[in-house]
Amino acid sequence: MLQANYIAQNRDAVVAGLQKKHFKETDKVDQIIAIDEKRRKVKYDLDEVLAQQNSIAKEVGQLFAQGKRDEADVLKAKAPVLKEQGRVLQEQLEGLEKEQHELLISLPNLPHSSVPEGRTPEDNEVVKEVGEIPTLADTAKPHWELMEQYGIIDLALGTKITGAGFPVYIGKGARLQRALVNFFLDNAITAGYKEINPPLVVNTDSATGTGQLPDKEGQMYHATIDDFYLIPTAEVPVTNIHRDDILAEADLPIKYCAYSPCFRREAGSYGKDVRGLNRLHQFEKVEIVQFQTPDKSYETLEGMVKHVEGLLQQLELPYRILRLCGGDMSFASALTYDFEVYSAAQKRWLEVSSVSNFETFQSNRLKTRYKGHEDKKTQLVHTLNGSALALPRIVAALLENHQTAAGTVRLPKALHSYLGFEEIG
């Protein structure tokens, strides 16, 4: 969430930023500024009335203490008028605050200056491409056929138990999941991230804090009896660890990693790109999260990108890094790098990670601040997060890219000790 006074002071830059993100309702900016002026005025008037009420109350108390009942009663008679004035102003203020908050919360984050112009995924900037794209034998199969052939991941069975998009991992398939999770976690821990095992279900405050509510309400599974949401990513519970906290600058950066299943309704996404493991309602992911001071957050973002690169290199998968254009970025992000892995049998790039700097967009909702050790000032932290990594598409790419001419799948060396086997076949 952007801050009203920032908007008022940087009106033109805010409008330009929103336009870069292809946010249409830029007139909301001027509305917010106008409401803010009105709000301040009403607040000032209300404070005056309250101050008068306070002083009368104090005087009445003193008069009573001195036994001057009559004078006290005279003063008391003045209170109802003020009270009524206060009530009216209070109502106005609450109305304005609500109106302003609704406008503010509907605005996306502003893009960083390095974000390329553009509207669609085609406009994303390819930052780098690494690794050889394998040439497979003519007999090569897409991952959904390999899954079925070796009986390691069963989508139909998941449909029977739950519904479409809830795979059942079996035997070496299950083992592969567990190996990848441990591999990712161990790498993160080595890189200095503290492991968190968070709740998989969160309350509305948490879902609002990281920006899932109100904008993505329909994308989360909602346990209505208790008003809890199934997490779409570990980012939600982990970032909320520091909701309403004031951190010490000396403790920053704070680095957390967390494994969790992720639940996404994916309402409205059907079609050809969702076959096999490409899009699921439940999947597993290791997430990395950092809290950092504003002056170092972009440095931190680069470090997180490096970390994800290291994982993909160890998994021997060809990948490319995209800097997302304004129109393709998420609501809350200021700068996002997407990682895509080449899926050799599908002959297409699959998004496997998204690493973002949210600057103060989340922390302003979360009220996660830090106190500087030099200037003692309390200000909002920057939050960052990234997948490191999400499993299904990695599994898809591993199966497809590492299939041999004989039809078996040779898994990368980095996983051998985690797997207890080297080959599926």
Next chain:
RNA sequence: GGAGAGAUGGCAGAGCGGUCGAAUGCGGCGGUCUUGAAAACCGUUGGCUGUUAAAGGCCCGGGGGUUCGAAUCCCUCUCUCUCCGCCA
């Protein structure tokens, strides 16, 4: 799920309806002393809003009410603890 007790500043813990944004202790920060440290002593030490700076306003779990005046009284919700029940 049933019965009872409670929720106050970083922590612990006071708080007759007015002088309480809140005693006291610990912790933190600054200083005196010391070669340095400890101890001792002195000072300082919440958040939000607002302003050039102030003043002012709001915050004692959340919401509502009574009152000229609420941390203190009433209602309600949430959470925590103890006992009982159920249970991995």
